[in-house]
C-alpha cells in the first residue's frame with residue numbers, strides 16, 4: 001500500500017482533500033479521523049500537521065506527502081519536491097513599520113520574528129547579516145506592535161493581513177511557495193509504479209482543471225488558420241463533415257483563454273463553437 005501524508009488543517013487541508021477526491025481517492029468525512037485506508041486504490045492516507053509532513057516523508061515512514069514548499073524548506077528534512085499542485089500559492093516576505101528599514105542588508109542587530117526560522121536564518125546568512133531570529137507559531141504580525149521584533153517574515157497572499165497591521169513589505173520575496181508533492185530525497189519516483197500512478201492521477205486533475213475541450217466547424221480552406229488558434233496539447237483532431245468543404249475540429253484549450261479563442265474563431269468564420277469541461281485525464 002502507498003502511504004501518503006495529507007495536511008489535516010490550515011490553508012492546505014481542504015484543497016488537498018478536494019484534489020485527492022477529484023483524483024478518485026476516498027477522503028475522510030470526519031476531521032477527527034487520523035488515518036484512512038482506501039483499499040480499492042491500495043492507498044493509506046495519514047492526516048498530519050502540515051509542518052510535520054516533510055519530517056515523516058524524509059524519515060522514510062511515509063512514501064509521499066502533500067505540503068507547502070515553504071514548510072518543506074523550513075523543515076530541513078531529507079525530502080524533495082516532485083510535483084507542483086497549483087494551490088496555496090503565497091510568498092514569504094519581510095515586513096516592518098513604514099520608514100523603519102529598507103531591505104535585508106540593513107537588518108544587522110535587529111530581531112526578526114517568524115514561523116519560518118529555518119528559511120529566514122538561512123536567508124540572513126546568505127546575505128551575511130547578523131540578526132536574531134525570534135521563532136513564533138503564528139499571528140506573527142503582532143510581534144512588532146508588542147515589541148518582540150522590529151521586522152517580521154511571514155506568509156503573504158493578498159497582503160491584507162499586513163496592511164491591517166499597519167506594516168509594509170520590504171525587499172524581494174524570500175521565497176515563492178505553493179502546495180507540492182514531496183518524496184524522500186534520492187528516491188526515484190519514476191521507479192515505483194504505485195507512486196507513478198498516484199502522480200499521473202494528480203496530473204490528470206490539474207489538466208482537467210486547466211483545460212476545456214473545444215469543438216467547432218470551419219471551412220476546410222481556413223482550417224490551418226483556425227488550428228493555429230487551437231493547437232491543442234499535441235495535435236487537434238480534424239474530421240470531415242457531411243457538408244463538403246467543411247471540417248470539424250476538436251482540441252484542448254486553456255480554460256483562461258477559452259472565451260477569447262471562441263471570439264477569434266467566430267471572427268475567422270468558425271461556427272457551432274462549443275466548449276465542454278474535462279472531468280478526468282491521462283495524458
Ligand SMILES: Nc1ncnc2c1ncn2[C@@H]1O[C@H](COP(=O)(O)OP(=O)(O)OP(=O)(O)O)[C@@H](O)[C@H]1O
Pocket residue numbers: 009010011012050051067068069070071088089090138155156157177178
Ligand atoms: N493566506 C494564505 N494563502 C495561501 N497560502 C497560505 C496562506 N496562509 C498559509 N498558506 C500556506 O499554507 C501552508 C501553511 O499551512 P499551515 O496550516 O501551517 O498554516 P495556515 O494555513 O496559516 O493555518 P493555521 O491557521 O494553522 O496557521 C504554507 O505552505 C503556507 O504558505
Ligand SMILES: O=P(O)(O)OC[C@H]1O[C@H](OP(=O)(O)OP(=O)(O)O)[C@H](O)[C@@H]1O
Pocket residue numbers: 137138139140154155156157158159160161162
Ligand atoms: O496576505 P494575506 O492574504 O492576508 O494572507 C496571509 C496571512 O494568512 C496566514 O495567516 P493565518 O490566517 O493562517 O493566521 P496565522 O498567522 O495564525 O497562521 C498567513 O500567516 C498570513 O498572516
Ligand SMILES: [Mg+2]
Pocket residue numbers: 138
Ligand atoms: Mg497560518
